[in-house]
Amino acid sequence: MRLALAAALAASLAAAPGLADDWQAVLDAARGQTVYWNAWGGDARTNAFIDWVGRQAEARHGVTVQQVKLTDTAEAVTRVLSEKAVGQETGGSVDMIWINGPNFLAMKDQGLLHGPFVGNLPNARYLDLAPGSPNVVDFTVPVDGRESPWRLARFVFVADTARVDTPPAAMADFVPWAEAHPGRMTHPDPSNFMGATFLKQALIELAPDPEALQSPVTDASYEDATGPLWAWYDALRPNLWRGGTAFPENEAIQQRLLNDGEVDIAMSFDPASTAAAIRGGLLPETARVFVPEGGTIGNVSFVAIPYNAAHRAGALVVANLLIDPAVQAHMQNIDVLGAFSVLDPNRLDDAGRAAFADLPDDPALPSRAALGPTRLEPHASWMTQLTADWAARYTR
Numbered sequence: 001m002r003l004a005l006a007a008a009l010a011a012s013l014a015a016a017p018g019l020a021d022d023w024q025a026v027l028d029a030a031r032g033q034t035v036y037w038n039a040w041g042g043d044a045r046t047n048a049f050i051d052w053v054g055r056q057a058e059a060r061h062g063v064t065v066q067q068v069k070l071t072d073t074a075e076a077v078t079r080v081l082s083e084k085a086v087g088q089e090t091g092g093s094v095d096m097i098w099i100n101g102p103n104f105l106a107m108k109d110q111g112l113l114h115g116p117f118v119g120n121l122p123n124a125r126y127l128d129l130a131p132g133s134p135n136v137v138d139f140t141v142p143v144d145g146r147e148s149p150w151r152l153a154r155f156v157f158v159a160d161t162a163r164v165d166t167p168p169a170a171m172a173d174f175v176p177w178a179e180a181h182p183g184r185m186t187h188p189d190p191s192n193f194m195g196a197t198f199l200k201q202a203l204i205e206l207a208p209d210p211e212a213l214q215s216p217v218t219d220a221s222y223e224d225a226t227g228p229l230w231a232w233y234d235a236l237r238p239n240l241w242r243g244g245t246a247f248p249e250n251e252a253i254q255q256r257l258l259n260d261g262e263v264d265i266a267m268s269f270d271p272a273s274t275a276a277a278i279r280g281g282l283l284p285e286t287a288r289v290f291v292p293e294g295g296t297i298g299n300v301s302f303v304a305i306p307y308n309a310a311h312r313a314g315a316l317v318v319a320n321l322l323i324d325p326a327v328q329a330h331m332q333n334i335d336v337l338g339a340f341s342v343l344d345p346n347r348l349d350d351a352g353r354a355a356f357a358d359l360p361d362d363p364a365l366p367s368r369a370a371l372g373p374t375r376l377e378p379h380a381s382w383m384t385q386l387t388a389d390w391a392a393r394y395t396r
Contacts, residue, residue: 023122026313031062033314037303038076039098041069042252045276049337052330057321063314068094073103080112080306092308096315099304101139101193102380104147107304114305114312116145121320124148126352128344134300135342139380140214147302150322151331152340154291154298154371155197158266158274160258162286167265170292171202175232178239185265186241186248186257190387194251198267199386201297203229204375213378217385226386230393237394244394259283271371272338275364289366295373300342325352334362 035057041047047067054065070076076097083092099107107113118124127135127149135149136142159167163184168177178185188195204210206228212221237244241263248254251268258266259282268274268289277283303322305315321327325348328341345356 026316027061029313030317033311034064034066035311035314035318036066036068036093036095038068038070038094040073042250045337049331053321057318061317063317065318073097073099077103077107083308084112089308091310092306094306095309095311096318097304099147099302100299102384104138104304105141105380108146112307113146114307114309117316118145118148121148123320123323126323126325126343126347138302139377141380147304148319149300149302149342151301152342153269153301154271155201155269155296156271156289156291158258158268158287159290160264160284160286161288163264167290171205175235178236181264182239183241185263186254187267188250188254189247190390192250194267194269195247196383196387197269197297199390200378200383202232205294206232213382214376216379217381222385255282270339271366272334275334275362276338278364288364291372295375297377298374299377326355329355333359334365335360338365
């Protein structure tokens with residue numbers, strides 16, 4: 001793997017002199033800059049990968065990357081909004097954000113994003129940017145070149161197979177499973193994106209017209225779509241961990257409950273996280289990923305650059321580096337992060353294909369085929385209303 005990665009990096013470096021003059025100007029302007037990448041900091045492996053990207057950016061382009069670790073992406077959005085409110089049109093404190101869904105929609109609607117820029121990145125030639133590609137929409141909202149993809153995500157469930165012989169095959173099946181195994185499952189609080197995704201996965205399977213979820217929510221469409229969801233949840237909740245009166249704050253805490261044997265099922269938005277957790281002693285060897293038969297919600301993680309970023313050139317260089325084939329192959333390595341690449345394999349050159357061909361495997365790492373079809377995220381407005389409604393119904 002190291003030889004293939006080194007070859008891919010060398011090939012990329014060798015190509016640098018042939019960059020267009022305008023991109024060379026970006027590289028020149030970026031040298032010496034520090035890019036403040038605001039990114040969720042709740043996963044140690046992701047944080048380590050970001051550190052590695054920073055070392056690559058420094059070695060290859062003289063750009064320093066400083067991760068600003070967030071507990072909620074809205075923190076960075078609020079910072080940019082506050083700067084705009086006081087007229088700070090340049091020199092902003094946020095250079096780049098790991099962003100998705102409602103936060104992207106809010107920034108796009110309020111004109112807070114730089115771009116379009118993705119099509120100007122040299123490594124964009126490895127991306128499928130055709131209409132309908134996951135790389136060009138974010139929770140049904142066209143990205144219009146204002147955010148760049150960097151990793152794929154898929155919602156998955158995790159079961160300890162030492163205690164779960166047959167996991168639920170569909171969201172509807174969680175009700176009888178929980179009745180037969182009271183207290184043995186839970187979900188993160190829906191104020192956290194993982195808990196919200198659990199509700200959204202149920203919504204897309206139970207809604208009478210799933211296509212309605214691809215449009216902005218209205219009072220009428222919400223009432224029609226969510227009736228079956230709340231009936232399902234009312235049946236499920238009494239048999240959840242602690243009788244459905246308390247919920248783990250996030251995925252990491254739920255994973256700890258699974259590891260400690262308090263629950264038998266957990267969930268993740270990273271199909272590789274189970275294999276990684278087993279290697280780190282955070283889950284039992286018998287933990288395995290499973291998905292409902294119809295597939296699960298999936299999306300692309302993006303990075304965006306605020307309109308007033310102080311170090312825009314450096315942010316562009318880092319966004320381009322993130323979609324370098326060698327960097328994407330390193331990211332997909334289960335020994336590193338295990339996140340699936342956003343690149344189109346058919347667009348890779350020989351060095352890029354070699355880097356991916358040499359990746360290690362793991363018995364707890366599912367294949368893409370095993371994950372089944374990708375279900376489309378609902379429009380971002382659905383998550384906002386869904387989580388607010390859950391809080392009103394169940395946290396009195």
